[in-house]
Amino acid sequence: MSYHVLIVEDEPSLSDYVKKELIFEDYQVSTAFDGLSALEIFETAKPAIDVVLLDWMIPKLDGLTVLRRMKKIQPDTPIIFLTACDYIGDKVAGLDAGADDYITKPFEIEELLARLRLIFRKWSNSSSKVYELDYLKVDLSAHTTEVAGKTVNLTQREFSLLSYFLEHRGIVVSRADILDDVWGMDFDGQENTVDAYVRYLRAKIDLPNHKSLIETVRGIGYRLNNEN
Template sequence: MIKKIQWSGGVGMKRHVLIVEDERSISSYVKKELMFEDYEVSTAFDGVEAIEKFESANPAVDVVLLDWMIPKIDGLGVLRRMKKIQPNTPIIFLTARDYVGDKVAGLDAGADDYITKPFEIEELLARLRLIFRKWSTERTTSYRVEHLFLDTTAHIVSINNETINLTQREYALLLFFMQHRGEAISRADLLDEVWGMNFDGQDNTVDAYVRYLRTKIDLSDQPSLIETVRGVGYRMR
């Protein structure tokens, strides 16, 4: 995000943390503490499982707690893969490797923070709050909804890190949906907000542009991001 995003969980939803840690006692302890703090938590115990869960997570992962020394693919390899899949998701290393060179390597590869084991859970919670607070104060220029990312500064839209081309009107309509995620919006309101109050077109203009957007932003094996709300209009889920 360019580090600026709308939470994948949306307003009122839990923030999703993925713990990648092969020591099950540590993983279980951290998971229990995070769930007590009202986070949604997923776990993975090796690098391959971590990448699979990161790619398929629904809701999308908001932050990853990543151990360096894990089986199959080590933490540094997982970090690099995750940053290619979704470069904007914060990743915090949890590791016993306290050498400066290791820390530098992790940060240079894209890690957002670094906590050395053993650590106090209060420190981890504080680091999470710091990351989320930073996102919240910068969230007005970019938005993410599941696999879809929109950056208003660069004026780009991407799906799983691949840029897609939208017309100016499609872009404006998508931006409005993303800014009002979870809200049912009438066709009349969409015409007023996106086309302008002086636009004298018909409501079916909105229907046509929603169809255009769906063909460009939806994945074939997943439900449409833009839902039809019977008797009202549309809503970005």
């Protein structure tokens, strides 16, 4: 299996070097040089990003903010912080925010490769979490969605939203709660963003002449139907 790595690093020489080494090791690689483009790639990349190498000091959005937003979009994606700072407070802040590991720059490529192998070894040993509801099957670990036995492609955000509904199956969730938990508390958009993404999901996962799996609860929000 070829894993997909996103490198978020604003120093071109380092980014190019790490990218070259990872491609040599048979990884798929995407690169971003600032926080905003990193989030855009993370949300829309196909296939999904399997691990992120994230520099602490990057333009537009700092690494810590990017980390928090990525974990809201896709909590299970491993993130390794790359930082020139060896101050223990920075490392603790990164780990507390959800980072899975960190490497202090400068580093040897062999160390980075070893950290990646460890991440994926833990990942492959973890049990798969699969949800099945009527004709819908979602594998959170494999990041796959099937409707009536056919694979459908969801964006990162759509998949995160569907996962959120599945984890709150049968429970009415408000638009505000969905925004906080899926988009992140620092998201400054409007609640109708949720309505738009629910429409996108329904278009992809609902079958013709079937009741929608995602029920609108007037005046409150949404609920995933709890029927098999």
